[in-house]
Amino acid sequence: MMKTLWGACLLYLAAGFRAAPVEPVAKTARLEDKEREVNVLMFGVIQLSESFNYVFETTEAKIARIHQTLRRHEGTLQDLGREAEHAAQVEREMKEVIQRLQEQMAEQRAQTKMTKDCLASLEQEEAELKTKVQKLEMYLHTNVSIKELQERAKEQADILNGLQHFTQDQKENIETQNKKLSKLQKMSETMT
Template sequence: MKMILGLCLLCLAMALRTAAPLLKTEKMEDMAAPEGEVEVLMFGVIQFSESLKYVYETTEAKIDKISQKMKSHEQTLKKLGRQTEQAAEVEEQMKEVIQLLQAQMAKQQADTKTTKDWLANMELEEAELRTKVEKLEKHVINSVPPTSVKDLQERAEEITDVLRGLQHLTEFQKEMIETQNEKLSKLLQSDIAV
């Protein structure tokens, strides 16, 4: 507003300045400008000041709008920057989880292979033990009948020991198979979850 008032005063001064040379050459009574010219000049100054005021106000409004838009864009850029950082963190975490899962799968595969090898050995040992039991049974059948109750008890104890060993071996194998089945099912469930 001060700027508009200053411009009005400047225009008035300019108008008076252009009239000043006339003042020097004419007499005092002729120095007064005609009332119509002063009114036109004042009307022009008022119109000019209103135009300047309008330009000032519209320019100020435009600058405010531009400032608001810039602030909005800055906030959007900051938000995008935070989202980008979060996405990078999530990606890094996913990579770590994938590496961990790959390591677990490799370990599970190694454990499974070890267990399969162990089970194959146990099956061989079981087959050998059965062969021994069958040989022992044939030996008992084909051998001379025991001459005493004591011999018969010793043979029965030998057979019982062999059968107990076979039973323990079978139970141990069963437990190992159940343990491996549990590990494999957990591994499959974790693979499905991923």
């Protein structure tokens, strides 16, 4: 568009210079000088229009490359945006997992503390029982040994068994005596 505008200007100028009236020779020299000047000016205008045309075309190409680069960068920015959203989602999930792990660790610590307290209590009870057993053993050793107690208990059990047998024998003797007495009473009643 710019090229055609400059071309039209140049044609108009050239037509204007060629349509100059023919005059005597003296004027012709001046006219030739002016024509040369006009040719130089025309050449300059042509050079200027070509320069403008070149600048216009190169600027248009640069703008096209810039638009293409911007589109690529826009795509890259969209990709980066999606990756940032994904990374944010992963970060949220990791924070949730870490929070759950911290809660589980707190529960484990509480259970461990309860277990340690229970174990300490059991150890204390065990120590108290050991002390009681030791005191009891010392008491038994000082007063009577366990074997002596067992022997005495056995002796007492034997005596008790003997008494039970003796009592049983006595019961049987009493029954036998009672039977004999009853026979004697019957006999004495019949005789009387």
